[in-house]
Every structure is written in structure tokens, then in C-alpha cells.
Amino acid sequence: DAKTTQPTSMDCAEGRAANLPCNHSTISGNEYVYWYRQIHSQGPQYIIHGLKNNETNEMASLIITEDRKSSTLILPHATLRDTAVYYCIVRPANYGGSQGNLIFGKGTKLSVKP
Amino acid sequence: NAGVTQTPKFQVLKTGQSMTLQCAQDMNHEYMSWYRQDPGMGLRLIHYSVGAGITDQGEVPNGYNVSRSTTEDFPLRLLSAAPSQTSVYFCASSYAAGMNTEAFFGQGTRLTVV
Numbered sequence: 001d002a003k004t005t006q007p008t009s010m011d012c013a014e015g016r017a018a019n020l021p022c023n024h025s026t027i028s029g030n031e032y033v034y035w036y037r038q039i040h041s042q043g044p045q046y047i048i049h050g051l052k053n054n055e056t057n058e059m060a061s062l063i064i065t066e067d068r069k070s071s072t073l074i075l076p077h078a079t080l081r082d083t084a085v086y087y088c089i090v091r092p093a094n095y096g097g098s099q100g101n102l103i104f105g106k107g108t109k110l111s112v113k114p
Numbered sequence: 115n116a117g118v119t120q121t122p123k124f125q126v127l128k129t130g131q132s133m134t135l136q137c138a139q140d141m142n143h144e145y146m147s148w149y150r151q152d153p154g155m156g157l158r159l160i161h162y163s164v165g166a167g168i169t170d171q172g173e174v175p176n177g178y179n180v181s182r183s184t185t186e187d188f189p190l191r192l193l194s195a196a197p198s199q200t201s202v203y204f205c206a207s208s209y210a211a212g213m214n215t216e217a218f219f220g221q222g223t224r225l226t227v228v
């Protein structure tokens with residue numbers, strides 16, 4: 001089972017920041033938080049991952065709370081092309097065997113509206 | 115750089131027929147895996163491989179076989195197709211255990227069993 005909890009759906013106005021929350025209250029000290037998205041039944045696409053520090057790349061920012069029990073993915077200026085299902089996944093830092101597999105929940109369906 | 119290539123993109127089978135879904139990656143990744151996605155659901159792991167010659171079962175392995183004779187290829191075989199196997203199938207690959215990098219996904223094979 002997925003070890004994360006996400007809202008089923010969210011709306012965001014085009015050009016505004018989209019803030020997608022994720023709860024991972026049972027996360028272990030050696031587990032990373034990963035975010036992927038899936039646009040209209042295409043293959044999932046990696047966005048970002050982090051352990052404890054906040055991370056930023058060209059696509060998004062990831063804010064992890066100090067207790068690491070939750071995180072927020074931020075798309076700073078959402079566009080219509082960001083409409084997708086966003087998945088938050090936890091994965092061990094030093095995995096082997098089955099631990100390397102990504103376990104997907106149902107994710108959050110983000111709808112960016114004009 | 116082709117990434118992860120899945121063939122075919124679409125397939126219709128009759129109940130009882132067999133077929134092989136192809137997956138190839140050109141990134142020298144050790145980890146490869148197969149997922150299925152049913153309408154409104156997240157991805158569920160079918161089989162995975164941590165390297166050539168090594169395969170293991172995921173969450174929903176029944177009715178599927180895999181082999182990994184080379185690093186590049188990870189075919190998924192349906193032995194006797196059933197309507198319950200109508201789904202979208204995704205193949206993924208990533209680097210070896212202990213390396214926290216992104217997984218790459220193919221664009222999917224849409225299978226209908228009638």
C-alpha cells in the first residue's frame with residue numbers, strides 16, 4: 001500500500017502557484033519523498049525528490065516539514081499544460097530488491113483553469 | 115536518446131490469445147519494472163527486475179510472465195489473455211540500488227481483451 005495521503009483533486013488558476021500537499025506521517029529517517037506526474041494517461045514523469053532539505057529545480061519546489069511528516073510540491077506559475085495527476089511517493093535512500101520499486105497511490109488530480 | 119520504448123502502443127486480443135509486450139531502454143539501467151493502470155487507479159506493479167537474469171513478482175503478477183536476458187530488454191508475456199487484463203501497461207527503468215535517481219517511464223501499451 002502507498003505510504004502517503006493526498007487530496008483527490010485540486011483546482012488552480014493559470015499563472016498562480018499550485019501547492020499540492022502530501023502527508024507521509026510514517027516516513028522513516030532513510031526515506032526520500034518523490035513526486036511524479038502523469039499527464040493525460042501518458043507515462044509518469046519525474047518532477048523532484050528530497051530527503052529533509054527543501055529542493056528546487058526548473059519544474060518545481062519541494063518543501064518538507066521539519067518533522068518530515070508532510071511535504072508540499074509547489075508549481076510556481078501553473079500553466080494549462082500542468083493539468084495532470086500528481087503522485088507523492090516515499091522510497092528508501094539505500095534500497096535493494098523490492099524496496100527500489102515505486103508504490104503509487106491514486107494521487108491528486110490538478111486542474112489548471114484559464 | 116530514446117529512453118524507454120514500449121511496443122506496440124495499442125493492441126486488441128481475443129480471450130485466450132497470448133502476446134508479448136516489448137520494453138527496451140538505452141540508458142544502461144539495472145532496474146526495470148512493469149505496471150498496469152486501470153481507469154481511475156494508480157499504477158500497480160506486476161513484475162520487476164534488479165538486473166539481467168533476475169526477476170521477481172510485484173503486487174499483481176498472476177497471468178503474466180517476464181524474463182530479463184539482457185540489460186536493455188524486459189518483455190512482458192500474457193500467457194492466455196483475459197478481459198480482466200484490459201488495461202494500460204507501463205514499463206519503467208532506473209539506476210541500481212542505492213542510487214536515488216529518477217525512474218523513466220515508457221509511453222504505455224493500451225491493451226484491450228475482448
